[in-house]
Amino acid sequence: MTDIFSVTIDKLGARGDGIGEHDGLPVYVPQALPGEVVTVSVEEKKRGGLYAKLVSIEEPSPNRNDPACKHFGSCGGCRLQHMGANAYQQWICDRAGFALKQHGFDDVNILAPFFAPIASRRRASFKAHKGGSGVIFGFNAKNSHQIVDLDECPVSSPEITQLMPALKFLLNRILPTRSIATVHCTVAANGLDILFDAHLELTLDAREVLAEFAVTHDIASLQWQNDGFLDPVAIRREPVMDFAGVRVPLPPGSFIQASAQCERTMVNHVVDACKGYARVADLFCGVGTFTFPLAHDHQVLAVEGAQEAIQSLDAGRNGSAARGIRLKQIISKHRDLFRRPLTGVELTGFDAVVIDPPRAGAQAQMIELAKSSVQRIVSVSCNPNTFARDARILADGGYSLSSLLPVDQFLWSAHLEVVGIFDRNP
Template sequence: MARRPQQRHRRRRAASASGAPVLLEIREIGARGDGLAEHDGRRVYVPLTVAGDRVRAALGEPRGDGVAATLLEVTEPGPDRAAPPCRHFGTCGGCALQHVGDQAYGAWKRAQVSSALARAGLAGAEVAPTVRTPAASRRRATFAATRRGSRCVLGFNERSSHRISAVTGCLVVEPAILELLAPLEALACAILQDGESADISVAVLDGGIDLVLTGCPEPGLDARERMAAFAETHDIGRLSWRRSAAAPAEPVAARRALHARFGGVAVPVEPGAFLQASAAGEAALVEAVLAGVGAAARVADLFAGLGTFSFPIASRPVPETAVHAVEGDASAHAALGAAGRGRAGVTAERRDLFADPLSADELSRFDAVIFDPPRAGARAQSVQLAGSAVPTVVGVSCNPATFARDARTLVDGGYRLERVTPIDQFLWSSHVELVGVFRR
């Protein structure tokens, strides 16, 4: 049931809060999802608030150009405040914006893109309404697990903390992942010793569930037997272990080959490989990219990953389609190359596009170029694109700020930013993805 507007909202004061409580009025929600207020000439960041809230808060540590605060009480709720649908909200650090009304939430996501473009001097670019993905659709998640004495906890880190908040349900992830929460907690108790912790990544793939345990000591024979039995009991496609996120994963139980499917092509997926967070989000990204590429026949797909865009483009009914997929990661390149081998119209190249971007001359032989870099963006590659003669460039990004920076480079090189489409597949988080289309 939604709270009545006059009802006051109280939060337990965090141990890190200091100083006497202050009264604040929240002006807006900032880029990280916290409410922004002013006090004594300083910006104050107050989590779990919305524009128009009047609150009591405890000022804490300096943060950037201001100070962090802890919400103590909402004395007067703003018009965009809503009742969070999840009972874990406010403690669990997985979601930041469940307390924001639906219409305001969608507008805020779109505004993150518009604001980033405006800061780069691109305020006139058209920004489409946010494409929203549904709840319970996230197909990958990473849980934290720890053992203290005989007790194990599995869940997400609490807000701004290394403490783990036990999660008994989640409105974001697919049901197949939810069904594993209790069994995974039991598995953690069976293989972790007192004081040990691990991250457990779960991904839903073609062929079954992919589980990767990261950060725990190397499992001995007994732990491996328990892990293998767990995989058999719960029909896990593959269960692996690795010492750190940067280390290669070692399969402990590989019961089936696991794939991702792009444009009807099955691509083998290594343990822990990057995938879009949800099938719905991936479909929205692919649709926007295909619309941007249009009927271009010769297409370069830069930072191609496993071929999320390469294979759907190659499968279009466009005569003489040729897609050249370029990826720096060895594992992703090998998987993409294996899937594309023998398939007409798809070639793969391994290349570090940060250190060795495709040159303007190399790019100019294509009718369209897609670039989908990590959060750091594609600074060096954008410079070469800006100097090329490619008629159409489609940028995909999970970071509006670095996208805006790269977009500025392209526009300065003579491109016109035709349209940007925000896509929200990280529900109730501060993250937003986008697809931007540039034309000469």
């Protein structure tokens, strides 16, 4: 096998790599685009394919674009900044449709995708390593534990990117040499929520430096987690989210949609899809992203597996009553929907179900939904593959997929969010 050769790229794979063929084997080339002739160097042969590095581009594609970030290529966060907007939009639609095709859905009504604006990502988890020459602070390189030292990130929101130099400086002060930390940043409605995760006991000095940092940068909440033990170093305001006017406390590390604009798009789509259905179940409801907007017009059963998320949702509901916000009845349930899905019988009386599981999907719950008499199911998913697998269960149970909305919440990455609307066949 020659290790360096020229290849024509035929298509883009689901992970954003260009795919060509060499000696009868597929060749995966990051940063190569369909139609391009490129020289590559093979780095690995596995699972019947060649994984190669782009060496040079002999014939570039007209769809090639200048990347928005100077770290593109080395940072593992973004995969497709080198692609022009039209070709990228087509790839997003193809990705959404491709997984469904594999499960027998040939003719899906794919709506125009929504794209997260640049600088809108409000959650980021940075890695930091302190070596002999100071702290390296950024994201991991692709498929590697190596950290790429970042001084910009065009996809993250300004609240986060403006703080990056200060966070690096802070970690330089408090981390001992040869130690690592993860820094989770979330932009809440009332300021930044920062959670440090490191196998390190805080010294008194480090605690003082962190507390001072929280004041200087007006951080809402700064916590330190050491081996699972959470130390609330500086809780200056309890971080809250605002869902349709309802203020919900945000437990540390809890799930929120990664961009406010994508959240709004998905919420509007879900609320529109539930119009006219009186009783709605919101399964895998988290802290209530869909529950509260729905509860302005519908009775909602909100079910979630994380106890702290349900406590927050309850606090939001109770607080809204105290603030005079008029919502319809919300019943919350803490329940593991993988092990104990709501049964077809329990779903009796619900007109619509919103379901938004983690990446693994919700196979067990979909089997029950397929047996139910629920009229409409709105399936929100961050994994087109498990979405398509679960869609097949619903289709075999007598539901039709009427539309699919792709939401590109993680711009230029291989992640894609989709919202599918299913209706029970007459």
